[in-house]
Structures are given as structure tokens and as C-alpha cells.
């Protein structure tokens with residue numbers, strides 16, 4: 001297999017708070033190869049957005065990379081100067097934010113902002129840049145692109161705004177797109193259109209996508225490989241087919257059961273949505289042992305005392321659960337703990 005485009009190794013990220021340093025991402029490793037889509041899925045507070053923000057060092061003043069490496073085309077991003085990273089943002093790696101209004105400036109026209117994004121990384125003259133901006137808007141499915149160039153963001157619908165953000169993100173044809181919940185703020189039909197658009201752009205240009213989502217429906221639609229996160233750790237990682245055909249971690253199984261289907265109705269015809277009981281633990285109150293044990297229906301004594309390792313099963317399917325580890329290995333790890 002070729003070198004990965006993006007390689008994250010043993011990354012831990014913390015935040016300074018009044019109560020001390022909290023670890024939001026713990027010992028995370030993942031790779032993204034050229035042309036593939038890797039989805040990171042998990043509930044709020046699982047560390048998926050912090051992982052994506054670490055790549056371009058967008059953690060804010062309180063964020064600290066505690067350990068690990070992030071390599072893009074073999075280049076160490078964590079050792080890269082702020083000036084060099086600014087040059088890479090948009091050109092090599094682009095981000096699509098969850099809420100398009102935060103990515104667009106309300107006081108500038110769409111045209112102004114798109115031209116700015118184009119001119120940042122290319123030497124096109126104004127007229128050429130304008131033609132390219134119109135072409136980009138057309139490519140992301142915006143009708144009447146010439147007149148939209150003169151509109152302000154508030155005049156567009158949420159779906160149209162997100163299309164503009166995508167147009168800005170692909171303006172410099174970056175090899176890697178990071179999309180953090182790009183469809184969360186949109187209604188279901190627009191969501192489907194945006195996902196189709198991302199797929200088409202990827203097919204046309206071979207862009208790799210790191211997609212952050214809490215929605216397994218989006219994962220099923222988009223992913224080649226899936227990373228499931230819980231309370232700052234990877235709990236399962238597999239190819240999309242392997243994950244959906246045979247989810248191994250009780251948390252992934254719970255997420256799958258919580259997916260609404262046309263059969264999730266009571267006899268009276270009312271919707272019956274299944275949820276995983278409990279909440280993701282607070283980072284300053286992580287439970288001892290397996291972090292999922294207070295919510296896990298299969299919890300054993302060892303789960304409450306020792307943290308399971310992320311271990312490989314078949315077909316590079318990684319899972320962090322004592323249930324999937326051979327008994328002899330557990331006995332060695334457990335020492336005197338009852339299993």
C-alpha cells in the first residue's frame with residue numbers, strides 16, 4: 001500500500017482549564033489514503049472535532065498537543081511554523097465547518113469572499129479569478145452564479161450557503177478536505193444533496209475526505225473506513241462494510257440500534273426511537289477501567305477496573321473491548337482482578 005496522505009500517530013490533546021489539564025483525545029492513531037473517505041463518528045464530547053482541529057493546529061489558546069505526530073505527505077504538521085501552516089490551509093488541506101454562517105463573513109458579498117479565497121493561493125488576474133469563482137459556484141450546483149456573486153450570505157438559504165463554503169474550500173483543489181459535521185445544520189433533503197455533491201467532487205478530483213459526523217446514516221453513505229470514538233478514545237476502527245455487517249464494540253452496536261428506520265414504530269404507529277442509556281462521561285470524571293462501562297449492557301468486573309487495549313481482530317478490524325480479547329490475555333492483564 002502507498003504512503004498515507006495523512007497519518008496521525010498516538011495523538012493526545014488536552015485543554016487547560018481552571019480545574020487543571022483535561023485530556024480530550026487520548027492516544028489516537030489513524031490514516032487517510034489518497035482518494036478515500038474516512039469518517040470519525042461518535043456523540044458530542046467524544047473528541048472527534050478536537051482531532052480534526054489538531055491537524056491544522058486550530059485548537060485555540062487553551063489547547064495543547066500533549067503527545068503524538070501528525071504527518072501530511074510525510075511532512076510533520078506539528079513542527080510546522082504558523083506562517084507555513086497559514087500557507088497550507090486551503091491549499092493543501094481545507095476545512096468545511098458545520099455552520100456555514102461561521103465560515104462566511106456577513107458584511108462581504110459571496111463574490112468578494114470567493115475571490116479572496118481564490119487569490120490567496122493563485123496568481124489569477126481579477127477577471128480570470130472572477131470567471132473561476134462563477135465556475136466554482138456552478139460546479140457546486142448554485143443556480144444563477146453570476147448574480148449570486150453580488151449577494152450577501154444572509155440572502156441565501158442554509159443549503160446554498162454550505163455550497164458556497166464548499167466552493168471556497170475546493171477553490172485551490174486541496175488534496176485533503178476536512179468536513180466537520182457539514183450537513184448537521186441542514187434539513188434532510190438538502191443534507192442528501194450536499195453529500196452527493198461531496199461525493200461527486202471527490203470522484204472528479206480524487207480528493208481525500210476526513211468527515212466528522214455523529215450520524216451513522218452519513219457514514220453509510222460516504223465512508224470507505226470508519227473510526228468510532230468514545231470519551232476521547234478510538235473504540236472501533238474498520239472498513240465500512242465490516243463495521244456495518246459486524247459491529248464488535250457494544251457502543252457501536254448501540255449507535256446502530258439508535259439509527260431510525262421505517263420499522264422503528266410502535267403497534268400504534270408512533271415513532272419509537274431507541275437511545276443508548278446514560279451520557280458520555282465528563283472529561284474530569286472519566287470512569288475507571290473501560291470508559292463505556294457505566295452504559296454497557298455487557299459490563300464485567302474487569303471492565304470496571306482495567307482499561308481494555310485497542311486490539312486488532314480480523315481484517316484489520318480494531319476494537320477496544322475485553323469481550324473480544326482471548327481469555328488467557330485477559331487473565332494476564334487482569335492479575336488478581338475477577339473476570
Ligand code: SF4
Nearest residue numbers: 290293296303321322
Ligand atoms: Fe462493555 Fe466491558 Fe467491552 Fe467496555 S470492555 S465495552 S464495559 S464489555
